[in-house]
Amino acid sequence: MAPQKLKIGVAGLGRMGKRHALNFFEQVPRAELVAVSSPDPAERQWAQETLGESGVTVYENYDDLIRHEGLEAVCVASATAVHASQTIAAIAAGKHVLCEKPLATTPEVSQTVVDAAAKRPDLKVMCGFSRRFDESYRDAHAKVKAGLIGRPSVLRSQTCDVLDPSGFFVAYAEFSGGIFVDCSIHDIDLALWFFGEDGHGKVKSVSAVGITAVEPDLKKHNDRDNAVGLIEFSDGRIVHLYASRMMAAGQEDSTEIIGTKGKLSVNLLPTENLVRIYQPGGIRHELPQNYWGRFKNAFKQEAIEFSACCLDDVEVPVKLATAVAAVKIGAALQESMITGNKIWFDENGEKTTKARL
Amino acid sequence: MAPQKLKIGVAGLGRMGKRHALNFFEQVPRAELVAVSSPDPAERQWAQETLGESGVTVYENYDDLIRHEGLEAVCVASATAVHASQTIAAIAAGKHVLCEKPLATTPEVSQTVVDAAAKRPDLKVMCGFSRRFDESYRDAHAKVKAGLIGRPSVLRSQTCDVLDPSGFFVAYAEFSGGIFVDCSIHDIDLALWFFGEDGHGKVKSVSAVGITAVEPDLKKHNDRDNAVGLIEFSDGRIVHLYASRMMAAGQEDSTEIIGTKGKLSVNLLPTENLVRIYQPGGIRHELPQNYWGRFKNAFKQEAIEFSACCLDDVEVPVKLATAVAAVKIGAALQESMITGNKIWFDENGEKTTKARL
Amino acid sequence: MAPQKLKIGVAGLGRMGKRHALNFFEQVPRAELVAVSSPDPAERQWAQETLGESGVTVYENYDDLIRHEGLEAVCVASATAVHASQTIAAIAAGKHVLCEKPLATTPEVSQTVVDAAAKRPDLKVMCGFSRRFDESYRDAHAKVKAGLIGRPSVLRSQTCDVLDPSGFFVAYAEFSGGIFVDCSIHDIDLALWFFGEDGHGKVKSVSAVGITAVEPDLKKHNDRDNAVGLIEFSDGRIVHLYASRMMAAGQEDSTEIIGTKGKLSVNLLPTENLVRIYQPGGIRHELPQNYWGRFKNAFKQEAIEFSACCLDDVEVPVKLATAVAAVKIGAALQESMITGNKIWFDENGEKTTKARL
Amino acid sequence: MAPQKLKIGVAGLGRMGKRHALNFFEQVPRAELVAVSSPDPAERQWAQETLGESGVTVYENYDDLIRHEGLEAVCVASATAVHASQTIAAIAAGKHVLCEKPLATTPEVSQTVVDAAAKRPDLKVMCGFSRRFDESYRDAHAKVKAGLIGRPSVLRSQTCDVLDPSGFFVAYAEFSGGIFVDCSIHDIDLALWFFGEDGHGKVKSVSAVGITAVEPDLKKHNDRDNAVGLIEFSDGRIVHLYASRMMAAGQEDSTEIIGTKGKLSVNLLPTENLVRIYQPGGIRHELPQNYWGRFKNAFKQEAIEFSACCLDDVEVPVKLATAVAAVKIGAALQESMITGNKIWFDENGEKTTKARL
Structure with a gap:
């Protein structure tokens, strides 16, 4: 029997989003990339060609991504301006979240993510400070x-x-x-x-x-x-x-x-x-x-460990409060x-x- | 539809065998480790515990390994003394082979591998000079x-x-x-x-x-x-x-x-x-x-590229004659x-x- | 006919003073160390034993040093607290001066050195920023x-x-x-x-x-x-x-x-x-x-170039105003x-x- | 009273000869360069202009150099072909010798230098293996x-x-x-x-x-x-x-x-x-x-130590037999x-x- 894999989606397919998507697609044995989203048609086309044949669903809207059936976790790699709101939406939908740094450009908005996460201690919410990995x-x-x-x-x-x-x-x-x-x-x-x-x-x-x-x-x-x-x-x-x-x-x-x-x-x-x-x-x-x-191996390791924390219900290695x-x-x-x-x-x-x- | 994966077995589970097995198990998206073999009970126990739950079959005899149903390729990582004979047997069974270096300790025996491979130009046979990767x-x-x-x-x-x-x-x-x-x-x-x-x-x-x-x-x-x-x-x-x-x-x-x-x-x-x-x-x-x-990334890359050569019918990057x-x-x-x-x-x-x- | 040498004295024989004295004694072909001074008996004893036999006069008082017959230049390597006053006294006595850094611990006192030097454009007065050499x-x-x-x-x-x-x-x-x-x-x-x-x-x-x-x-x-x-x-x-x-x-x-x-x-x-x-x-x-x-060669070069500037009437490479x-x-x-x-x-x-x- | 200085001459004023001459002229406090020799007119002109004013005598013939009054030591920096003969001539004239490497291009000729030196244990004869310094x-x-x-x-x-x-x-x-x-x-x-x-x-x-x-x-x-x-x-x-x-x-x-x-x-x-x-x-x-x-400081140190060995009658740090x-x-x-x-x-x-x- 094959081991359980974390069903994850990646939001945003810009520079970082593409890399995160490929990481979860190819480099994380315990994760299964099931869906991605981007408002940008060219990015969606890239995803369709690169990932679509392997069964990854490509969405235009983030809201559709987090409603993807069976989805367990989201990697938020979109523009900084929506990091916080997308993370909070994912938490509300009961998903684990790996959010690219920074949570937001102000401490006040960043704190709203911590507050949202505090209400769902069952979920893993981590800000991706890649150097930690x-x-x-x-x-x-x-x-x-x-x-x-x-x-x-x-x-x-x-x-x-x-x-x-x-x-x-x-x-x-x-x-x-x-x-x-x-x-x-x-x-x-x-x-x-x-x-x-x-x-x-x-x-x-x-x-x-x-x-x-x-x-x-x-x-x-x-x-x-x-x-x-x-x-x-x-x-x-x-x-x-x-x-x-x-x-x-x-x-x-x-x-x-x-x-x-x-x-x-x-x-x-x-x-x-x-x-x-x-x-x-x-x-x-x-x-x-x-x-x-410089850090591609760290990003891979981040994805591997975040996936393991979700699957094994282990505390994530970076405290959310530190990100604020x-x-x-x-x-x-x-x-x-x-x-x-x-x-x-x-x-x-x-x-x-x-x-x- | 999921992409095709190369069904591979690893022969030998000593220092190098374990590493090759784990590489094909976890690090090569386009390969599926289906079986391993070792004459050593302790090594087989390791394999059973580490890989068995995920459906990898563990054999005592190399001959059983190469008869494993659906097997397409073998990685020969056993003692140097049997590198050549195991490689030749795999070729005879119609399998692609990645053989650890050296093919043999004499040029004469090494040449027998080249001769065997020459009769099966449809198969990929490569000696694992890891530094090339x-x-x-x-x-x-x-x-x-x-x-x-x-x-x-x-x-x-x-x-x-x-x-x-x-x-x-x-x-x-x-x-x-x-x-x-x-x-x-x-x-x-x-x-x-x-x-x-x-x-x-x-x-x-x-x-x-x-x-x-x-x-x-x-x-x-x-x-x-x-x-x-x-x-x-x-x-x-x-x-x-x-x-x-x-x-x-x-x-x-x-x-x-x-x-x-x-x-x-x-x-x-x-x-x-x-x-x-x-x-x-x-x-x-x-x-x-x-x-x-020093070379763990090279070994991973070797496994990835060997698998790709087999699946895509592309020439392997290291000539067998060079190994002789x-x-x-x-x-x-x-x-x-x-x-x-x-x-x-x-x-x-x-x-x-x-x-x- | 032997080339002219700069007759120089070194004031202060602590850590830096000893080194400057030995530099001018041994490492500067165009300089002749003629006298040294220190208020410290142990330092004077060191000087007597090390330099005295070669004809270097050892003084207790700085005032005697600058009155040494034929003296043309002074290297001030005493405590920072007297850098400025000793430099000014040497200028007043018509000597070229190489003063250890800093000129003083305040810009105001440092400026008095610049003012004194400005009145004697015929003299070379340099603050020893060794890294420049x-x-x-x-x-x-x-x-x-x-x-x-x-x-x-x-x-x-x-x-x-x-x-x-x-x-x-x-x-x-x-x-x-x-x-x-x-x-x-x-x-x-x-x-x-x-x-x-x-x-x-x-x-x-x-x-x-x-x-x-x-x-x-x-x-x-x-x-x-x-x-x-x-x-x-x-x-x-x-x-x-x-x-x-x-x-x-x-x-x-x-x-x-x-x-x-x-x-x-x-x-x-x-x-x-x-x-x-x-x-x-x-x-x-x-x-x-x-x-x-780290800088012993720089100190030697500093001594060589300062001596050359004095002998050849060339501008010193470090502006005094910069030291202030x-x-x-x-x-x-x-x-x-x-x-x-x-x-x-x-x-x-x-x-x-x-x-x- | 000034300390005694080793009166030394340099034979040969090619690439290495010039450097040795300048070293003994400027960098060795305990040596006095008194004479140089070269068969090459251009090299002699360089020497006259650079050293002549300071009282260094410039010879055309090596034999004249070693007869220079008061000369105590010779640095042989001429063409390799005459290293051995010039060294032996200097030994015969009762001079200490620092000879550039190699003593000769054959072990047989090199040995003649050792033999000559063995007869004059009062003289310091050293082959200049600069890396030792x-x-x-x-x-x-x-x-x-x-x-x-x-x-x-x-x-x-x-x-x-x-x-x-x-x-x-x-x-x-x-x-x-x-x-x-x-x-x-x-x-x-x-x-x-x-x-x-x-x-x-x-x-x-x-x-x-x-x-x-x-x-x-x-x-x-x-x-x-x-x-x-x-x-x-x-x-x-x-x-x-x-x-x-x-x-x-x-x-x-x-x-x-x-x-x-x-x-x-x-x-x-x-x-x-x-x-x-x-x-x-x-x-x-x-x-x-x-x-x-790479080695200019080593050459300087070699000159300083060779001079000290001659003046203080101390064994030279490189055995002549090793040079053979x-x-x-x-x-x-x-x-x-x-x-x-x-x-x-x-x-x-x-x-x-x-x-x-």
Whole structure:
């Protein structure tokens, strides 16, 4: 008798949606992709040709997707603007949900997802912080937990995209929540993960500055193409972040965790593979050109583990509350960058104008 | 309608057999593992517990495996001593075969597999040189083919296992064919691949020396724990090889391809993942501890592509004749190391006592 | 006829003073070390034994040093607190001066050195920003100047000392000006150098946070053992800094210069030499244990070039005004870290409470 | 009173001679360059302009150089063909000698230098194996001696020059002794150093092959542009060597020392400095373009230590007998490469046609 498989649907078939759909279709032995949805005809055509012959139903409307017979889980990979509402609708329909990050561009809307999920403790609802499933980050986290570096005290992390001269990021910025919510959200999640997830209530201050070095038009969406930020926690830990849309060589997502007895770095010198090229001019290695090139195995692992959590009724490895905390910090950094003000939080996590020293 | 899947059986459930079985079971969407076989009760018990519930039949005898109803292909992952006979039996039964390397420990026996396969051009028969499916080696090969380094002229390659103080390798040496046939066979295959597979008829000479630095008992099986070898081709190309069972840090399988206009290296500085550890004493990174840690993705890719070749009736990417040529060179290196003689080949590929200059 | 040599004296024989003295004694063909001074008897004894036999005069008082007959130049390597006064006294006595960084711990005192130097344009007065003489930083600067990375827009730089559990840094902090003035001053100088030295009047804001992860007693001197800071320039460039006294593996002074068309990193993965050590646990390399290990060749080059500038009447390669600008920024970062306030500067470089957007 | 300085002369002002002359002129505090000689008018003119003003005498004839009044030591940096005779003449004149490698292109002629030196035990005579003075090789040697890697058993080493399309190496090959004597001599010396210098009498066999990948004309001088060789020692140790004139990226001189408990590598990934360049196409670092770029500090240290040995009457750090042993092995490898024969040595170090197993 064949083992039970999780019947899952994928909402949204853009860049990430296609990848999630193919992952659940081919890479997750315990999942069965039964349906997908997209409002975009070209995306639906791609799905029909790629998945349709194998029996995957292709919907135009998300509401039809979640009514698909036998559906047990949904992967929400649509535009950020509908992440929260689609997730809440799926919860209401009694489906497990894997939602792409961020839950929303504001902490308030993000919180509505947590509230909805709280009413259905029988369902698994997880925000897809893919780095949590990357083997290098996991190895680093296990080493920190084992005490290898003493108390982790400083975290430096960056999410830096390759320069895309097409102007894509300008249009994208209108709805992305800005570079700190869209990119640095991953680094913020790492900080919360490495510093203890309970720490997310303990942010003391954030400050940030940014520039538009290559895309001046980003300013009209209150965004920047290069941004640096600081986060201060009340338990004596600090974070510095860098996000960029301007990397020449490729995707550069690096992290350093510095403790009282040692340090770990992850991906300090990014590389596409194990080949080095020796030519006049020196020795060179290529880089992944986007986050998929860097994290495709993590996305696969995320899909495998989310499926297992649903089937085996096991707690998901990323707390939903952390996803809200990450958005809250990211949005505050974005605000700090745009207003020029340092943002303080009081002991209840509320924004305040008073410095806490 | 679900797509057709290749019904495959795996023979042998030792270290490699288990891995191949799990690969075809979980990682190859277009294959269905239907049966496995092993003469070992403990291995069969493992298979029953791991695969049996999902409907995989577990056989004691290989002959029963290849008679399994509907079986289309076999993966031969048993002891090297039976690679050839099991492959030939599968061919005789009309099955496609993926045979672990080497086909046999002598070129003569290896050739019997080629002869058998030649009579059944409808079947796919492939020797599993896993590195051909590794993304880094493939990237290097594509770059060479594109002319990036001019004419590839010198190849340095090593297959170096971690030190295993259990004495495993002494017992293993009795039937492995020796370190050049067991380990360097991969490097030899790489040389043939990078220098042009037609080149395998053009070996001019081989010479080798070896020592027993940590396992003196290897001498009783005419083997060594560290060996270096040279291969000279008649078209003006040379190879130097290193094989070892004595690495302290982990698996070190590195290759350099040096051309008239550039050079490529593959895995010159092996690493387990992207984490670096900063402690008193310096900065450190961990290594894969065995070839599986280094090549697991390549084995998966091998299984995926072999299955596709069978289903789609496409030529397999590794020529069977190359596998014989590799054994011939490896066995000659082993002979050179043991006898102390340089071994020459004439223009017909026959061993000769006369130097060719 | 032997070429003319610069007759130089070294003031201060502590850690840095000894090194400067030995440099001018042995490593600078065009300089002759004629005298040294130190208020410390043990240091004078060292000098007498090491240099005295070769005819170097050892003084207790700095005033005697600068009156040494025939003296042409002074290297001020005494405690930071007397850098400015000793430099000014040497200028008044008509000597060229190479002064260790920083000129002083406040911009106001630093400026008095510039004012004194301005009255004697015939003298060479240089603040010893050693990294300007490091071959890697110079190579990076030349590449930036040649346009290799487009417009340099973001600079990340860190000065991170090895953990010294002796408590040395607590006592040292009383007079050092704090971690941003003592350590980050180098990174700030790099920012001014790479972004254009005229840029030092264009600082828009600084903000910083810090912690005492290993040395809580630093708080009593208004200092921290780990600090991160941001600098914003009015011409659309940003800097992020990290300084630490807590590195486990060794000295980690790294810099990245990110431009609109590329990026350069300097010393991203510090290493003591070209040896790598393979042992169970992985592959490891050692690190320099202090800034001297990292920069000793730069200090030598600094001494050689300063001597040449004096002898050949050539402008020194580091502008004195830049040294004041660096102290101003460092002191503001230190203030921001301690007060919690973001510090703004108006268009005239004066501190202001008003945000500039 | 100024300390005593070694009065030294440099013979030969070609590539290496100029560098040695400048080293003794500027970089060795305890040496005084008093004279140089060269048969080449252009080289003498360079010397006159560069050194003459400082009182260095420039000779046409070597005999005049060694008769220079007060001369105590000679650095022989002339053409290899006269290394031995000039060294012997200097010894006869009672001078200490630092002779560039190799002593000669044959072991017989090399031995005449040892014999001459044996008659004057009061003189310091050293062959300049520069790598012995390189800080990375020294660190590796100290670690081996301290037992870090157990018993060193396998050594892999390469001396690989950048591709020089000018044809220089063809003309040079006429007198160089061939690629194994000219380049690999360094690697052979390293093997003797790391395996124990007494080991040089214990060579059991050598074998080598080579090609002319870019310079077919090398054949007329019995030389090759790429060569690989094996050395077998009777105490159970092996060496594999690679020498090349075809590197695209720069000088690649790497060494691995593999022991029963660990491994050390030196310069596995050569780099010019600490800068990395990020551009479309990847991350790149530049390489030294010749051995001087890689070893200039070692040459300086060699000059400093040789001078100190002469002044302080201390034994030189490189045994002269080892230099003969290195030439013997190098010449045998060259012979093996040209004749195609494996070369055996009997227990007395004499060449033999009989295999020793």
